[in-house]
Amino acid sequence: MITVIANLKGGAGKSTVTFNLALWLLMMGQKVITYDLDPQSTLQDLARVRYEEGVTPVLIVKGLNEIHGKLNEQLAMHNGHVLIDVGSANMDGMKEAISIADRVIIPVPPSQPDIWATQRFLHIIDEATNNKTPELFAFVNRADTHIAVRESDEAEEALNMLGNLNVVRHRLCQRTSFRRSLSEGLSVFELAPRSKGAEEFYDLAQALHPELALNNII
Numbered sequence: 220m221i222t223v224i225a226n227l228k229g230g231a232g233k234s235t236v237t238f239n240l241a242l243w244l245l246m247m248g249q250k251v252i253t254y255d256l257d258p259q260s261t262l263q264d265l266a267r268v269r270y271e272e273g274v275t276p277v278l279i280v281k282g283l284n285e286i287h288g289k290l291n292e293q294l295a296m297h298n299g300h301v302l303i304d305v306g307s308a309n310m311d312g313m314k315e316a317i318s319i320a321d322r323v324i325i326p327v328p329p330s331q332p333d334i335w336a337t338q339r340f341l342h343i344i345d346e347a348t349n350n351k352t353p354e355l356f357a358f359v360n361r362a363d364t365h366i367a368v369r370e371s372d373e374a375e376e377a378l379n380m381l382g383n384l385n386v387v388r389h390r391l392c393q394r395t396s397f398r399r400s401l402s403e404g405l406s407v408f409e410l411a412p413r414s415k416g417a418e419e420f421y422d423l424a425q426a427l428h429p430e431l432a433l434n435n436i437i
């Protein structure tokens with residue numbers, strides 16, 4: 220299955236989600252390879268930190284310099300899960316990845332500019348995929364931890380109005396554990412297994428992959 224994690228705006232959480240989801244899938248016994256099509260190479264840096272620190276499982280990340288020829292021909296070599304992290308710094312790569320994706324996961328911070336950007340991004344997805352539309356999933360990332368703050372509810376409502384989009388109701392809040400996860404090259408559940416961030420990520424991952432949910436396996 221080819222999953223693209225993307226959105227137009229920077230800092231939405233694409234690399235955070237790709238990194239943590241890849242490690243969650245590995246933990247669930249799945250075969251995973253990731254592609255970092257963003258020239259910032261965050262995923263590659265994270266994989267390097269893990270390698271230097273001797274952390275397992277090893278995360279396989281293919282960078283832009285390892286793509287030869289057409290992406291779909293290269294991806295056809297892999298079975299299992301292919302996760303692709305790509306941002307607006309590489310629009311051609313983003314459109315090519317979306318055109319062959321089975322699903323696109325869209326992290327959306329709870330702000331009006333992010334909703335507008337997501338709306339534009341959906342048009343780009345439409346243009347990039349003429350016959351086969353991937354399944355689209357969006358969820359709120361960087362939600363306020365304070366339940367009295369209504370922005371995340373409003374963002375979800377706005378996402379629901381955008382149409383052809385599965386709005387996953389499991390949010391990731393703005394938490395230190397997610398920030399530290401990227402700084403230390405550890406998934407949030409390796410870093411702080413009992414943290415609220417880890418709990419939120421498990422819920423999100425299981426909602427995205429109900430076929431792998433723990434209660435389906437036990």
Ligand SMILES: Nc1ncnc2c1ncn2[C@@H]1O[C@H](COP(=O)(O)OP(=O)(O)OP(=O)(O)O)[C@@H](O)[C@H]1O
Nearest residue numbers: 229230231232233234235361392393394397398401
């Ligand atoms: N839920 C969260 N809580 C706290 N910090 C977060 C959360 N999600 C992302 N961040 C932090 O925000 C920053 C941007 O996140 P990330 O790099 O995942 O976004 P991105 O969409 O990949 O950005 P870019 O467009 O620059 O590639 C990082 O420092 C990350 O640690």
Ligand SMILES: [Mg+2]
Nearest residue numbers: 233234257261
């Ligand atoms: Mg990134």
